[in-house]
Structures are given as C-alpha cells and as structure tokens.
Amino acid sequence: MQCSSVTDVAHSPLFFSSAGLNLTYLNEAHTWHARTISDLICLHPNKQNVAVGFWLPARWPWQGQPSSSVVNRRSAAAERSNPPLGSFVVSEGVRLHCVEHGNGPPVVFLHGNGVMLEDMLISRVFDQTSRSRARLCPPAPERDADRRARYVARLRSTAQVLATANVRAAIPGLRRRKQPCFRELSRSSESIGQLWSVIPGGQWSRSLWR
Amino acid sequence: MVGHSWGTMVALALALDHPEHVSGLVLASGYYYATARTDVVLFSPPAIPLLGDVLCYTVAPLIGEAMAPRMFKKMFAPQPVPPRFEAEFPTGLSLRPSQIRASSEDAANMISDAKALSERYGELSCPVVMLAGDADGVVNYQEQALRLHEELSASTLDVFAGAGHMIHHADPDRVVRAIRVLRASSETRRRESAFAV
Secondary structure, three states, X not given: OOOOOHHHHOOOOOEEEEOOEEXXXXXXXXXXXXXXXXXXXXXEOOHHHEEEEOOOXXXXXXXXXXXXXXXXXXXXXXXXXXXOOOEEEEEOOEEXXXXXXXXXXXXXXXXXXXXXXXXXXXXOHHHHHHHHHHHHOOOOHHHHHHHHHHHHHHHHHHHHHHHOHHHHHHOHHHOOOOOOOHXXXXXXXXXXXXXXXXXXXXXXXXXXXX | OEEXXXXXXXXXXXHHHOHHHOOOEEEEOOOOOXXXXXXXXXXXXXXXXXXXXXXXXXXXXXXXXXXXXXXXXXXXXXXXXXXXXXXXXXXXXXXXXXXXXXXXHHHHHHHHHHHHHHOOHHHOOOOEEEEEEOOOOOOOOOOOHHHHHHHOOOEEEEEEOOOOOOHHHHOHHHHHHHHHHHHHHHHHHHHHHHHHO
C-alpha cells in the first residue's frame, strides 16, 4: 500500500507555483485498499486531494527532512493509518470519494462540517439502514443485476451532480462568484466532497460486495 | 437524501436545484436559518486568504488537536462521547491542512449560505422529515428545525428528547426508522405515479 501525503504533493508533476503562494494539486496518486466494512457505502470527503498553501523547500539543507515537517509528517501518518475506503467518482475534474454497498434504492448521506464519513460509519446508522432493507423487501433474484445496475447508476448520477462544481455554487451564497478559476474549483471540490452515501442492500448483495 | 448538520444545507440545495434527483429529505440536527454563531467566528480564521494558508500549515492543526476533545464533547453533549467514536474516529485526518481549510471555509460560508437558502424553502416539493435533539448545544432546534417545520406545509418533525447534536449516535435506531418510513412512502408514491401513467 502506498499513501500520498502533503509531502508527496511537492514532488508531483502537477505542482503550480505563483507569486510565493503555491497551489498544489494532487492527482490520482492515491493507491489504497478498501477496508471491508460490511453493509456500508459512503462518499468520503475528498479533502486530501487538493492542498493549498505555502510551499517551503522540500528539504532544509541542513536537515534532509521535508519542510513544514511536523504538520506534513503528521498528516502523512494519519493518511497511512487511515487509508481511504471505497472508490472515487470523478465529474468535471472534481473527485468524490465513495464507498458503495448493496443494491436497494440509493440513500445518500451527507455528514456535517468538521467530521468525516467515519462519523456515520461509527454511528451504525448505515449498517442498520441496509439491514432493514434486507428484511423489508427482498427483491426478485432474477432481477438483481438489472435493479442493482439501475440503482448504482442513480446513485452515481446524484454523486456526479454533487461532485460538479456547480452544485457548490447551487448553495446560493456562492452564486455571486465569477466563473471558477483553479482556486475556486479546488475550494468547491473540497466543500462538495463532504458527502457519503449508502445503497442499502439485501442478503444476496452482501455476497456481491464482499 | 440524509443530511446531518452542515450536510442538511447541501441536501436542501440539491433538492431545490435538482428535484429530479431527490425523492425525500431526512434532515438531522440541521442548520436552516442564519443566526449569530460564535463557533463560526472561532472556526473561520483558516479560511482567510494567505493568513489562513499559513495557519493551516502551522498552528491550526496543533490548536485543533488541543481543542478536539472539547469540540467532540460539545457536539455530543449531553450524551458522553461514545467510546466507539473516540476509538475509531480518525481525528488525525481531520487535522490535515487541506481538511482544516475546507472545514473552515464551510464554516465561514455557513451563515450566508443559510440565509440565501432560507429564502427558497417554499419551493421544496419533496417530503421532508426533520430530526432534532432538544438538548442540542450546537444548533438550537427551536430556532432551526421548529421554524422550518412551521414554514413548510408538509414536513414531519421528530424531536428526540434529551438528545444532543449527534442524534444519529444518541438514537441510531430512531434515525434509521425515519429513513425507512420516508423511503417506503416515496417508493409507494413512485409506484402509484407509474401506475397512473
């Protein structure tokens, strides 16, 4: 497993520099493996993929250590010990991190500010949402693939709408702003990234996803 | 769509602008109307251009780490912070500079976003279920959920007695029940409308 970190950003090819303020854009550098969390599907805040900040020299000449090292090292360590769950949905350059499971009608969960998808996982709300579905309405087995495909498609389209920078702009306070420049876009992507979702599924779906 | 806290604003924005994507809203501990909030002032500095960038990469993560236990306590109060949350929530991830920056931007925009959104609640066409804790220390349910409930003609308000801001931790079963009921009713409605066509 390889994890990206704020430190890696400085070495990535997509590194922008302007007038002392550096915008760093981390591309698809994440490789990760999904932890198995039964019954849960989440869209994860994708905040680690865009970093905006001052870039200091990658190494202090006398140290051989990354600069702003305390914060960077801690961030890297946090990412290493918490690899992202699930997969990514990309729409118009905005990437959402999602974990999907099951095949009932999609339920999209949006977590609050300051926390992440783990909050919903820990509360077990989604675990229970998907289980109740299994008991309530076991779908006809021969239609499984169709239904699942349809529901996943619906979830994905919702996620894509959410992932589009325009949706952040849909919050009317942001409408005043001009066409998104790179910076605006990176802000929106981080803000919109705060969502996660569950497709509750039945028993048979568990075998599909595990 | 199920939104919690700040997430309810995104859910509402989506339901207003893309009603075809939303068959129903479950809004838990939501923030719907602009009010004066001290926590917003507290969280906003990292969103300030330039200065905020410096903060995010220097002291903000350290301040955040020092404040995290108290923040969590306030979010969950009057319930204690669940041991499972303490053990499993990756606080380290939420203290990365990019995450701090994004969270503070959301906080900084929250009041103006709520003000702008609140002018359009009358346009909501999908069923809305609101869940709120009457002991919520972050958003006051009387100023928020109750007011939205009064404004909307067809909404349901379920008040969790003695629950704090994190009602999905205080009573997950009740939240799940609300989601199930709303989903069942929207399924029925969809089937009926398909039949009518």
